[in-house]
Amino acid sequence: MSAALDIRGLTKEYVRGKPVLRNLDLSIGAEGITAIIGPSGTGKSTLLRCINRLVEPTKGEIRLTGAEGTIDVAKLRGRGLRLARRRIGMVFQEYNLVERLSVMENVLCGRLGYVPLWRAWLRKYPEEDIARAFALLDAVGLPEHATRRADALSGGQRQRVGIARALMQRPDLLLADEPTSSLDPRTSVEVLEMLTKLAAAEGVPVIINIHNVALAKRYARRIVGMHEGAIIFDGPPEALQDDHLRRIYGGEDWL
Amino acid sequence: MSAAKGGDAMSAATGDTLAPLRREWIRHTPGERLVRWAMFLAVVAAVVWAVRTIDIIPEFLADAPEQMADLLVRMWPPDLAYYPRTVHAALVETLHIATLGTVFGFVMAIPLALMAARNICRVPALNALAQVGLVASRSVNSLVWALIFVAVFGPGAAAGVFAIAFRSIGFVGKLLAEALEEMNPGPREALRAAGAPWGAEMLKAVWPQVRPAVWGVALFRWDINVRESAVLGLVGAGGIGVVLEDAINFFQWDQVATILLAILAVVLIAEIVVTRVRAGLL
Numbered sequence: 001m002s003a004a005l006d007i008r009g010l011t012k013e014y015v016r017g018k019p020v021l022r023n024l025d026l027s028i029g030a031e032g033i034t035a036i037i038g039p040s041g042t043g044k045s046t047l048l049r050c051i052n053r054l055v056e057p058t059k060g061e062i063r064l065t066g067a068e069g070t071i072d073v074a075k076l077r078g079r080g081l082r083l084a085r086r087r088i089g090m091v092f093q094e095y096n097l098v099e100r101l102s103v104m105e106n107v108l109c110g111r112l113g114y115v116p117l118w119r120a121w122l123r124k125y126p127e128e129d130i131a132r133a134f135a136l137l138d139a140v141g142l143p144e145h146a147t148r149r150a151d152a153l154s155g156g157q158r159q160r161v162g163i164a165r166a167l168m169q170r171p172d173l174l175l176a177d178e179p180t181s182s183l184d185p186r187t188s189v190e191v192l193e194m195l196t197k198l199a200a201a202e203g204v205p206v207i208i209n210i211h212n213v214a215l216a217k218r219y220a221r222r223i224v225g226m227h228e229g230a231i232i233f234d235g236p237p238e239a240l241q242d243d244h245l246r247r248i249y250g251g252e253d254w255l
Numbered sequence: 256m257s258a259a260k261g262g263d264a265m266s267a268a269t270g271d272t273l274a275p276l277r278r279e280w281i282r283h284t285p286g287e288r289l290v291r292w293a294m295f296l297a298v299v300a301a302v303v304w305a306v307r308t309i310d311i312i313p314e315f316l317a318d319a320p321e322q323m324a325d326l327l328v329r330m331w332p333p334d335l336a337y338y339p340r341t342v343h344a345a346l347v348e349t350l351h352i353a354t355l356g357t358v359f360g361f362v363m364a365i366p367l368a369l370m371a372a373r374n375i376c377r378v379p380a381l382n383a384l385a386q387v388g389l390v391a392s393r394s395v396n397s398l399v400w401a402l403i404f405v406a407v408f409g410p411g412a413a414a415g416v417f418a419i420a421f422r423s424i425g426f427v428g429k430l431l432a433e434a435l436e437e438m439n440p441g442p443r444e445a446l447r448a449a450g451a452p453w454g455a456e457m458l459k460a461v462w463p464q465v466r467p468a469v470w471g472v473a474l475f476r477w478d479i480n481v482r483e484s485a486v487l488g489l490v491g492a493g494g495i496g497v498v499l500e501d502a503i504n505f506f507q508w509d510q511v512a513t514i515l516l517a518i519l520a521v522v523l524i525a526e527i528v529v530t531r532v533r534a535g536l537l
Contacts, residue, residue, distance in 0.1 A: 052448050086450025096441035100463040109459055113450025120455050162445075169449055 004030045004173055004205045005051065010060035010074075012046050020046050022229040024060070028173070033196060033206045035216035038226035039249050044209040047226075048175045050074075051207070052088045053081055064088070066172030086113030089166030089204070091195075093178035095158040097165075099151035103142065106150050106161050107133045110168025129168070136164040139198055156187035163195055167202060174199055176208040180215065188212070192219050213245065326508065333512035341498055342517050349494035350521070352412055352487065353480035356419025360480075361473060364389075364424045368431035375435055375461070389432070393425030397483045401492035412493030419480050419487070427476055434468035435461070467536050474529045481525045485518050 005028040012021040020043040028034055036044050049055035051062055053073060062073040066087055073084050089110070097106045111129050112120055119125060125133075137143050140160035145153065150161060159179060166174055176195065180188035196219050199206045210216045216223055217237040225233030225240070225248040233244045246252050283291065370376045371385035401418035408414045442460040451459070488496020495514060502510040 054444060054448055082450045082452060084450075085448060088448070090445065090448040092441065092445060094441055096445035098442045098460055098463050099439075100466065101459070105459075109446055109451070110449050112446055112452075112455040112459060115455075117452065117454045117458070121458055165445070165449070 004028055004065055005207075006061070006063040006065070007051075008061040008063070010047070010050060010062065011058045012043070012050055012055065013058045019058070020229050021050070021057075024229070024231060026224065026231065026234075028205055028207060029222075030065075031200075031203065031205055032221040033199065033208060033219055034222045034224060035220035036207065036209050036224045036226060037211070037213055037216050037248060040211075042226045043229040044226055045177055048090075048177050048207065048209055051173075051175060052085050052090060054090075064172060068172075082113060086169050087172045089169045089171035089174040091159070091162050091166050091174070091176040091179045093181050095155075095162045095182075097150040097158055097161055100149060102147050102149055103137070103153070103161050104133060104146040107136060107164045107168055110165040113169065133164070133168060136167055139201075140164045140194060155183050156191060159183060159187075159191050160194065163191070163198065167198060167204070170202075171204055174204045174206045176206060178209050178211065181211055188215060195219075213240075329508035330512035332509065333516060334507070334509040335513060337510045337513050338517065342495065342514055345488070345495040345498045346517055346521060348412055349484045349488075349496075350481065352415040352419055352484040352492075352494050353477060355416045356484065357423055357473065357477045357480050359416065359420035360423025360427055360476065363420065364428035364431060367424065367428040368435060371428060371432040372435035374438075374440065385428070385432075389425045389428040391425070392421055392423075393429070395422070397422040397487065398490055401487045401490045405491050410491035410493070415484055415487045415492035415494055418492055419484055422483065423476050423480060426479075427472055430472045431465065431469065434465045434472075438464040470536050471533055474533055478525050478529045482522055485521075 005026075007024060007026040010021055010024040010026075011019050013019045024047065026047075036047065038044050046055055050057040051073065053076070057074050060074060064071055064073050064084065064087065068087065071080075071084055073081070073088075076084050098109065101109075105123070108125050108129060111125060115125060115129070134143070134146070137146055140163055142157060142160055142164075145157065150158065153161065159182075162179075179195065180191055183191060192215060195206065195208075208216075208220070217240060220237060223233065223235065223237050223240050224231055225244060227248050227250075232247055233240065242252075242255055245255060367385045367388050370381050371389060373379075373382055376382060376385075397418050400421045401414055404414035404417040404421075408417070438461065442464070443456055446456045446460045484494050484496075485499075486496045488494045488498065489500050491497065495518060499511065499514045502508075502514060
């Protein structure tokens, strides 16, 4: 099967002449979890945000392949970009739920790219969207929380809603930017476990930025190590050795 | 003043072996202290200047207590029979002016607030333009707005409504723009990432975040407008001020007392209602 995401020569400079991403090539298959590891400030988040254009890439191609064919996300503008974005789900470190809306409405927010504005306004979402939202809430283990306000939930519960919202889009690709960095170790494992299971069930490839190397090795089928805006390791978790970690993170006292 | 000279007692006991560990900490640099003194002097100078500028006529100041007592005696007892005859209708008109003025003010303030908020409108020139509009509205007192609209619409409640509305734009718009700028950008980012159009982003990520501020500002401004619309009648813009003006001109001090009591009662009730509703908002 062809790659779901094919990045070619991606460069991002927030300040001219100081690239955060340096001419980066990355190809993501149509299934499984790819974990991106690397020190803070190395451009992991920028890479993820370039893919759905929350950050504008300076140069390069970002080719997304899915049910609706292949497009170069880096070249899109306006409505085209919007239609591409709804094919890419995103999960955030700080969940980014709308705190004053109910859990159900937050999950349905994943459909805002598809649903006409008047339906969103009147909360008249299509039947099948509501059915799917309930199914996803069941799947993430929050069936009885549908009517609670998002700000009444714990961190782990919020992230589950965030995942359900992203899957509501029926995405061709799921991006997760440090999804467990605000969670305690046990909840982190539970959330990742669930994310892995649901992504596999939906057949969605996932790119996940993660600080915790142990969790990355446990859940990812492929690990990408970044250092100063470039990929310096790319392979299965078993292949990741201390030597690689030294080169990714620098120093060695911490190992 | 707040220089830390810790360790003196300790060093006396131990023969100052801690001397190398003692470091001095001073809150303000000499430059900062100079500026603080200069500011203090400037404030004193301003107060002295202000006091010398206002002309106080000694004769008037001397018999002010007598005049005050005389006025109060004439006001007592208030002519309560006057209330149903004239005051009540004017009072209701005042409340209408305040309410309609607040609503119109809001309708005009919302687009300006959206334009002024730098995280909503990304064009600095438009931000500045909206700010100028908001400041212009605030810089004109409602009595002056009333004079203008009396000239436009003629005397009556319509002029009052527009005076209140135009004075409210600046206040409401500024507070709404601040509420917009203070909101969490995360939910908007999430909706944008999901491919939501601008309208959906406003509806589902922005509005829920600013909703409590909008209602809070609306109630607060209505409360102010009730008080402001009570005096608009002085320049002919309708409401209870017209009745007050008449009563003062005819030296009917017992009627003036009734009117002032009615205004006090309404303002008190408005205050209580607003406080109650605001408490239930968040």
